[in-house]
Every structure is written in structure tokens, then in C-alpha cells.
Amino acid sequence: MFIICTFFQKKNQNQTRQIKSLKHDFLLIKKKYKKAIADFLDVDPAQVSLYWRGRVGLYCILKAMEIQPGDEVILPSFTCVVVPSAIKYLGAKPIYTSINPNTYNIDxxxxxxxxxxxxxxxxxxxTFGLSSDLNPILDIAKKYDIKVIEDCAHGFGGTYRGRKNGTSATAAFFSSQWNKPFSTGIGGIVLSNEPELAKKIQFIQESFKSPSTKDEIMLAIQIFIRNNILKPSIYWAALRLYRWASRRGLISGSSDAGELENAEMPNNYLKKGANIQAKVGIRALQCFSKNLSHRKKVATLYNNGFVKFNIPPIYCPNYATHTYIKYPILVKNQDTFLRLAQQNQIPLGDWLNSPIHPIRENLGRWNYKKGSFPLAEKIGYHILNLPTDESISLKEAKRILLFLENNQKEILCTWRDL
Ligand SMILES: Cc1ncc(COP(=O)(O)O)c(C=O)c1O
Structure with missing residues (x-):
């Protein structure tokens, strides 16, 4: 009896030691990831915190800023629905504002x-990786004692007047979701540029749940499939399958079905970053500069091609360097153009197809009154985007250009043609 008890005691002790050492390894991985992000942004790792998604990071910043029911948050009328959702989860009110149709950023x-x-x-x-013109925004904020948050979901790696995106405002959040400047499947990062706020953000983040083992495993499988199986030739079939499975909650999609139905916080929304995200993020950051320069090469190729058929290149003011995570174009008819693209196996994207993408009906649930920003709404019905990421070789980008050249009459020159 004594021998059996000692045997099980030892086995339990071994298991506890293994779990402790695993937890320690995970902590180290997250620390290393935060340091890699901080090094890239040239900030202190204490300013950085990790989340399951970027939107959760935004929620955490707003909470740390003590945003109360009835408070107002100004945002562009050309964003992703999860942004006004995070504002509404705190009882605050999203106040939409016109966009500059050249930059697709707030006017x-x-x-x-x-x-x-x-x-x-x-x-x-x-938007699409181009910084807003921050200095005048920061001046207004100072005048009225308001905070500025940079939504850098598309902007990791870009700069504003020589400073890395995310480092000029009070705080910023980044997304490392599938199509973002670097990907950890899904994922979010917060950067706070005020030490007191950084401490509050850290405190709130620590109260969030860790992703479950199921979350970690599902995401790891999705990342494996994405990295090893997905090719441009099966893009459309894979996209349909991805959207179908994510609507049913079978995979970790861009948004859960509930998030697209109303502005009520879903269960399990408040999650910290996962171990798998840290592990994948460290590797992604190691080749980030190479990937960014690839995006720039592909965007330059599109720019040069467009100039040849009299369409102005992507707008890039001299105050910013672009990350070109997507290359926006305007077309006469989105559905027709998407059909043509599918027939020709051209991997086009459809962001941002509404002032609060991808919502086109019941926008009032997010306090958006239909018709309030007609230009942004029109752009949403005519915009598509070309891929620039590393899965698109320069040869593939030339094939995309040829497709565009062959369908030139379907493409609009600028928003003035709408
Ligand atoms: C402009 C913008 N902001 C915020 C987000 C939210 O990022 P995440 O999907 O990581 O929550 C997105 C998502 O694509 C976005 O496009």
C-alpha cells in the first residue's frame, strides 16, 4: 500500500513539475514576443500587451481610459464593424466622421x-496601411483635452513623419489577423505611449481569460493549413469554406456570427494573447522586413501598370510611408468584377465594403445612420483590393495586372467617377 501511494505521489509531483515548466516556457515565449514587437517599434516592452484579437486590445485601451456610458468616440465612417462594437460594449457612442476619399482615412x-x-x-x-495625418489630429486633441488612439490594424511597419505607426498617439492597437502586415492567424497588440496608462492597460489585460487549449489547438491547425496548403489557385474555394466554417463557429474566423448581428459583447470576448500566437509571431517578425519590402515591390508594380493605362497610382502623401497591406481599386460594379476575378482565379478582396465593413444592413445597431456619409457608402459599393502579400509572386502580380488591363473598362479612375 505504502509503495503504491508513494508511486502515485511521485507521478503527481512529476506532472505538476512538467506543467509548471510548460507554463514557464509559455511565459518566456510571450515575453520574447513582446520584446520582438517592442524592439521593432523602438519602445519599452512594458508598453506592449497581447490579446486574442486587435478589437479586444481596443476595448482594453478604452476601458483603461475610463470611457463611460454616454461618452463619445470619434471615428472614420470607413472602418470595420468590430471597432464601433468595442466602443458600444462600454456603453459609449461611436461618432462617425467623413473620410478623405484619397486616403480613405478620417477627414x-x-x-x-x-x-x-x-x-x-x-x-x-x-486604412490599408496608410497613417492618418496625425499632427493636426493631435493638435485638436490637445485643444479639447481628448485622447487619440491609433487604429493600426493595417499599419504595423508604416511610418508617420519618420515615426513608426502607433508611436505618436496616446495609445495604439495592431491586428495580426490573417491578412494583416504580419500574421499570427488572429491576434492583437496594444502599445501605450503613456506610462500610467500602460500600467492600467496591463492590469486590465491580466484580468482577461487565457485562450483555452481548444482555442490554441484550433488556431495552430488553421495556421498550418494556411501556411502549407493554401495557394492563390484555390483562393476562392478556400475563402468560401473559411467564411462558411467561421459563421458556424467551427474555426476562429475574422468575426463570430453574433458579432455581425448586433453590438452585444459575445461570450469569451475578453481574451489575452495565446501561446501559439506568440510562437508564430516571433517567427513572422523575423521575416517582417523582407515581407514588407515584397509588398512595396508588388504595389510599385501595380502603380506602374496602372499609370500605363491612365489610372492614377495609389495615393501616398509625403507625411507617411505605406504598408500596402492591400492595394485598393474602384470598379464600376463589384459583383461583376468579383465574378470575372473568380473565373480567372484572381484573388481579390472586398474590404471595406461599407462604412462599417462588412455590415450592409441594420447599420443603426452600430449607431450608423444610412445615408449620413454618402461618399463613404458609395466607395464601399465600388471598392475592391488587390493582394500584395508574400503568397503573390511578382509573376503572379504581373498576371493580375494583365487581368486588370484586359478588364480596364470595368475599372474607375478615381472616386470622382462614382
Ligand atoms: C480598420 C480595422 N480596425 C480594427 C480591426 C480589428 O482587428 P482584429 O480582427 O484583430 O480584431 C480590423 C480588422 O480587420 C480593421 O480592419
């Missing part, structure tokens, strides 16, 4: 008229 001239005594935050987005 700086229109911000001040939206400010009331309830305004607490201005969200400055890096």
Missing part, C-alpha cells in the same frame, strides 16, 4: 465640428 477638417463636451477619444485609422 481632419471635419473632426472639430463633431466634438462635444462628451467627446473623450479620436480614433485615427491606418
Amino acid at each position: 481632419v477638417e471635419k473632426i472639430e465640428e463633431k466634438i462635444t463636451e462628451k467627446t473623450k477619444v479620436i480614433l485615427a485609422q491606418n
Whole structure:
């Protein structure tokens, strides 16, 4: 009896030691990931925190800024629905503002008229990877004692007046979801540029749940499939399958079905970053510069091709360097163009197809009144985007250009043609 008890005691002790050592390894991996991000952004790792998705990071920043029910947050009328959702989860009100149709970012001239005594935050987005013009936004914020958050979901790796995206405002969040500048499957990062706020953010982040073992395993499988099986030739079939499975909650998709139905916080929303995200993120950051320069090469190729058939290249003001995570184009008819693209196996994307992508009906659930920003709405019905990521070789990009050249009459020159 004594021998059996000692045997099981020893076995338990061994298991506890193994679990402790595993937990220690995971902590080290996350620490290493935070350091890799901090090194890239040239900030202190204490300013960085990790989340299951970027939107959770935004929620955490707003909570740390003590955003209360009734407070107002100014944001561009050309964003992703999860952004106003995070605002609404705190009982605050998203206040949509016009966009500059050249940059697809918030129209700086229109911000001040939206400010009331309830305004607490201005969200400055890096749409498609291009920074908003931050200096005038920061001046307005200073004048009214408002905070600025950079939505760098598309902007990791870009710069504003020589500074890395995310480092100029009070705080910023990044996304490392599938199509973002670097990918960990899904994932979010927060950077706080004020030490007191950074401490509060850290405290709140620590109260969030860790992703479950099932979350970790499912994401690992998806990352494996994406890296080893997905090719441009099966893009459309894979996209259909991905959207189908993610709507049914079978995989970790861009958004859960509930997130697209209303602005109520889903169960298990408040999650920290996962171990698998840290592991994959460290590797992704090692080849980040190479991938960014690939995107720039592909974008230059598209730019040069477009100039040849009299379409102006992507707009890039001199205050910013672009990450070109997607190359936006405007077409006469989205459905027709997408059908043509599918027939020719051209992997086109459809962001941002509405002021609160991908919602086209019941926008009022997110406080967006249909018709309030007609230009942004029109752009949503005509915009598509070309891929620039490393899965697109220069040869493939030339094939895409040839497809565009052959369907030139379907492409619009600028938003003025809408
Ligand atoms: C402009 C913008 N902001 C925020 C997000 C949210 O990022 P995540 O999917 O990591 O929550 C997205 C998602 O694509 C986005 O496009």
C-alpha cells in the first residue's frame, strides 16, 4: 500500500513539475514576443500587451481610459464593424466622421465640428496601411483635452513623419489577423505611449481569460493549413469554406456570427494573447522586413501598370510611408468584377465594403445612420483590393495586372467617377 501511494505521489509531483515548466516556457515565449514587437517599434516592452484579437486590445485601451456610458468616440465612417462594437460594449457612442476619399482615412477638417463636451477619444485609422495625418489630429486633441488612439490594424511597419505607426498617439492597437502586415492567424497588440496608462492597460489585460487549449489547438491547425496548403489557385474555394466554417463557429474566423448581428459583447470576448500566437509571431517578425519590402515591390508594380493605362497610382502623401497591406481599386460594379476575378482565379478582396465593413444592413445597431456619409457608402459599393502579400509572386502580380488591363473598362479612375 505504502509503495503504491508513494508511486502515485511521485507521478503527481512529476506532472505538476512538467506543467509548471510548460507554463514557464509559455511565459518566456510571450515575453520574447513582446520584446520582438517592442524592439521593432523602438519602445519599452512594458508598453506592449497581447490579446486574442486587435478589437479586444481596443476595448482594453478604452476601458483603461475610463470611457463611460454616454461618452463619445470619434471615428472614420470607413472602418470595420468590430471597432464601433468595442466602443458600444462600454456603453459609449461611436461618432462617425467623413473620410478623405484619397486616403480613405478620417477627414481632419471635419473632426472639430463633431466634438462635444462628451467627446473623450479620436480614433485615427491606418486604412490599408496608410497613417492618418496625425499632427493636426493631435493638435485638436490637445485643444479639447481628448485622447487619440491609433487604429493600426493595417499599419504595423508604416511610418508617420519618420515615426513608426502607433508611436505618436496616446495609445495604439495592431491586428495580426490573417491578412494583416504580419500574421499570427488572429491576434492583437496594444502599445501605450503613456506610462500610467500602460500600467492600467496591463492590469486590465491580466484580468482577461487565457485562450483555452481548444482555442490554441484550433488556431495552430488553421495556421498550418494556411501556411502549407493554401495557394492563390484555390483562393476562392478556400475563402468560401473559411467564411462558411467561421459563421458556424467551427474555426476562429475574422468575426463570430453574433458579432455581425448586433453590438452585444459575445461570450469569451475578453481574451489575452495565446501561446501559439506568440510562437508564430516571433517567427513572422523575423521575416517582417523582407515581407514588407515584397509588398512595396508588388504595389510599385501595380502603380506602374496602372499609370500605363491612365489610372492614377495609389495615393501616398509625403507625411507617411505605406504598408500596402492591400492595394485598393474602384470598379464600376463589384459583383461583376468579383465574378470575372473568380473565373480567372484572381484573388481579390472586398474590404471595406461599407462604412462599417462588412455590415450592409441594420447599420443603426452600430449607431450608423444610412445615408449620413454618402461618399463613404458609395466607395464601399465600388471598392475592391488587390493582394500584395508574400503568397503573390511578382509573376503572379504581373498576371493580375494583365487581368486588370484586359478588364480596364470595368475599372474607375478615381472616386470622382462614382
Ligand atoms: C480598420 C480595422 N480596425 C480594427 C480591426 C480589428 O482587428 P482584429 O480582427 O484583430 O480584431 C480590423 C480588422 O480587420 C480593421 O480592419
